[in-house]
Amino acid sequence: MTFEPTLEFAAHLDAQDPLRLFRSRFHIPLTPEGQEAVYFCGNSLGLQPRTARAAAEEQFASWEKRAVEGHFLGNDPWMHYHETLAEATGRVVGAKPLEVVVMNNLTVNLHLLLLTFYRPTATRYKVLMEGGAFPSDQYALESQVTLHGLDPNDAIVELVPRPGEHTLRTEDIEATIRELGDSLATIILGGINYYTGQVFDMAAITRAGHAVGATVGFDLAHAAGNIELHLHDWDVDFACWCSYKYLNSGPGGTSGVFVHERFAHSPELPRLAGWWGHDASERFQMKKGFRPMPGAAGWQLSNSQVFPMALHRAALAVVDEAGGIPALRQKSELLTAYLEFLIKRLNLPASRLEIITPTDPAQRGCQLSILVHEGGRALFDHLVAAGIIGDWREPNVIRLAPVPLYNSFQDVQRVGQVLADWAGV
Numbered sequence: 001m002t003f004e005p006t007l008e009f010a011a012h013l014d015a016q017d018p019l020r021l022f023r024s025r026f027h028i029p030l031t032p033e034g035q036e037a038v039y040f041c042g043n044s045l046g047l048q049p050r051t052a053r054a055a056a057e058e059q060f061a062s063w064e065k066r067a068v069e070g071h072f073l074g075n076d077p078w079m080h081y082h083e084t085l086a087e088a089t090g091r092v093v094g095a096k097p098l099e100v101v102v103m104n105n106l107t108v109n110l111h112l113l114l115l116t117f118y119r120p121t122a123t124r125y126k127v128l129m130e131g132g133a134f135p136s137d138q139y140a141l142e143s144q145v146t147l148h149g150l151d152p153n154d155a156i157v158e159l160v161p162r163p164g165e166h167t168l169r170t171e172d173i174e175a176t177i178r179e180l181g182d183s184l185a186t187i188i189l190g191g192i193n194y195y196t197g198q199v200f201d202m203a204a205i206t207r208a209g210h211a212v213g214a215t216v217g218f219d220l221a222h223a224a225g226n227i228e229l230h231l232h233d234w235d236v237d238f239a240c241w242c243s244y245k246y247l248n249s250g251p252g253g254t255s256g257v258f259v260h261e262r263f264a265h266s267p268e269l270p271r272l273a274g275w276w277g278h279d280a281s282e283r284f285q286m287k288k289g290f291r292p293m294p295g296a297a298g299w300q301l302s303n304s305q306v307f308p309m310a311l312h313r314a315a316l317a318v319v320d321e322a323g324g325i326p327a328l329r330q331k332s333e334l335l336t337a338y339l340e341f342l343i344k345r346l347n348l349p350a351s352r353l354e355i356i357t358p359t360d361p362a363q364r365g366c367q368l369s370i371l372v373h374e375g376g377r378a379l380f381d382h383l384v385a386a387g388i389i390g391d392w393r394e395p396n397v398i399r400l401a402p403v404p405l406y407n408s409f410q411d412v413q414r415v416g417q418v419l420a421d422w423a424g425v
């Protein structure tokens with residue numbers, strides 16, 4: 001497609017957009033002047049679906065009317081609430097309902113999964129992760145390794161880009177995996193790197209990891225709801241993600257977990273246990289001896305957090321109604337390509353401003369990360385003053401994420417116009 005920078009052109013793209021009506025299904029935040037903001041921060045906290053409040057109200061009503069009986073009565077008894085999320089969750093990540101469960105928060109789930117899938121021995125104990133991974137993931141891995149009596153400096157191997165490059169090459173990741181060979185216990189990468197927006201080749205990395213006998217997992221915080229995922233077909237061992245970024249389920253929202261079907265009937269797999277992971281048919285017999293449920297459900301500890309789950313369910317319903325991730329992705333590629341076009345059009349030298357997110361649409365999701373060598377913070381503040389909400393990452397990166405469910409081509413055009421005025425183009 002040949003893009004044009006004009007408002008007319010953007011309006012034309014919006015008119016042709018099959019998802020254009022979905023914007024009205026969300027609350028768009030306003031600027032102090034009362035204008036709709038350009039919200040490009042769905043990679044940090046997705047917007048509120050207009051159906052979210054009613055979904056929570058329904059649970060308030062059930063609690064109000066039925067109290068403890070709400071576990072067993074009403075449209076969606078709380079006893080089984082988590083089960084009602086499995087189908088829609090499976091569609092988002094390319095998994096069978098048996099392979100997924102919604103529970104806890106992301107970092108908690110990362111720990112629970114690592115306790116099962118990172119089982120270091122005297123010779124096979126290394127963990128491979130991204131250099132500069134999201135801090136929570138770094139802390140999680142550091143503490144896991146320490147918990148096993150190992151030295152993080154020795155056990156954790158970090159992947160870094162080649163000198164002069166900003167993103168990782170798949171062939172370099174594969175080569176490192178081969179080099180680590182028998183010493184590699186587990187690979188844990190983001191499906192998308194939160195800083196650069198790079199999508200990793202999860203199928204290739206999983207193959208390479210399995211070839212040397214390692215377990216392979218992904219933190220999909222920036223991938224779930226953003227790009228197409230095929231966790232089952234890619235043969236990924238385990239994964240987890242949050243629901244409040246591209247899945248619009250509210251601050252601190254509940255998290256999703258994937259455990260491959262291969263492990264669905266392996267009660268002997270070590271794990272931390274709780275009553276909600278216990279075989280449902282005898283959960284209330286309160287007997288001694290943990291017997292896990294088949295599948296990912298067998299990693300649950302506590303009874304369902306119904307309120308965050310109700311918000312999540314409402315948000316997942318909007319994704320399904322829009323035609324699922326493939327439909328979102330189709331628009332997303334165009335939205336992000338339009339933003340890229342408008343930034344490249346500024347014609348600024350890389351010494352001033354450069355996009356560090358890959359150019360190849362297959363290697364990125366919604367987000368573009370813009371490295372501003374000087375005056376980055378001032379540019380970010382300038383965007384905020386113009387009603388554009390992106391996010392700032394120290395020391396010099398602005399992340400902008402146009403989200404297909406609620407952002408328009410006119411939003412992108414407005415950002416392009418503000419940038420053009422700033423650059424004096």
Ligand SMILES: *Cc1c(COP(=O)(O)O)cnc(C)c1O
Nearest residue numbers: 105106107134136194219221242
């Ligand atoms: C957003 C994000 C988190 C946040 O973790 P919580 O446990 O939900 O607070 C962790 N890791 C990555 C990669 C993230 O992008």
